[in-house]
Amino acid sequence: MIMIDTHLHLEMREFDPDREAVVQRAREAGIGLITVGIDLESSARAVELAHEHKIYAAVGVHPHEARRYAADLERALARLEELARAERVVALGEIGLDYYRNYSPREAQLELFRAQLKLAAKLNKPVIVHDRQADDDILAALEGAGVRGVVHSFSSGLEEAEALLGLGFYLGFSGPVTFPKARQRYVIKRVPLARLLLETDAPFLTPLPHRGRRNEPAYLRYIAREVAKLTGLPREKVAEQTTRNAAALFALPPG
Numbered sequence: 001m002i003m004i005d006t007h008l009h010l011e012m013r014e015f016d017p018d019r020e021a022v023v024q025r026a027r028e029a030g031i032g033l034i035t036v037g038i039d040l041e042s043s044a045r046a047v048e049l050a051h052e053h054k055i056y057a058a059v060g061v062h063p064h065e066a067r068r069y070a071a072d073l074e075r076a077l078a079r080l081e082e083l084a085r086a087e088r089v090v091a092l093g094e095i096g097l098d099y100y101r102n103y104s105p106r107e108a109q110l111e112l113f114r115a116q117l118k119l120a121a122k123l124n125k126p127v128i129v130h131d132r133q134a135d136d137d138i139l140a141a142l143e144g145a146g147v148r149g150v151v152h153s154f155s156s157g158l159e160e161a162e163a164l165l166g167l168g169f170y171l172g173f174s175g176p177v178t179f180p181k182a183r184q185r186y187v188i189k190r191v192p193l194a195r196l197l198l199e200t201d202a203p204f205l206t207p208l209p210h211r212g213r214r215n216e217p218a219y220l221r222y223i224a225r226e227v228a229k230l231t232g233l234p235r236e237k238v239a240e241q242t243t244r245n246a247a248a249l250f251a252l253p254p255g
């Protein structure tokens, strides 16, 4: 069964001891990978890893990191554009807004998010969006931005889901769909399979039955299994359609 983990952070230090084996286990499980940067350094590393392991990369600056680049945004964007033009880079991400942790001031987050959306539109690349308690500003920024993309590890409610679907966006689901009380379990039943992507967000958000330990892309199978259970569809159908969705959104070559 072929699947695509559309969002993980393979460059993070949690994978330093056994990165090679993690990629190998994913490969054996038939899982393709899109590794996602969170700042300029990790994005450059994501591009390297994509070449090294014949996987795919996304490059972008996460809202948590916005304050670091606020003083010289032009220069950061120039470097990001250079990275985004590299081979095997299939998206701008992860970009977005996080009003839950607020590690960077909201104005800095917004300015950076809008600038990266503009870059994505210019390069005709899809975006991988992080939204934590920032629904209204996310929607306002995406409306009319002229980009396609996914809101990853979707954690908002039904209203936000419907608004994003209306904008042509995909929704990414990860480990929390396996958690008994997660809102995602309710929302996912109302998302058409044609707009759904699977992801691990590894090393974070480990699904059951491994919750509490480090996550890795091979665990995508637990997420697929739960999505099949929740939607009442055969697991093969979930795997096949979500893979097709990822291939379409990220313009992945066949195979």
Ligand code: NI
Binding pocket: 007, 009, 036, 094, 201
């Ligand atoms: Ni992430």
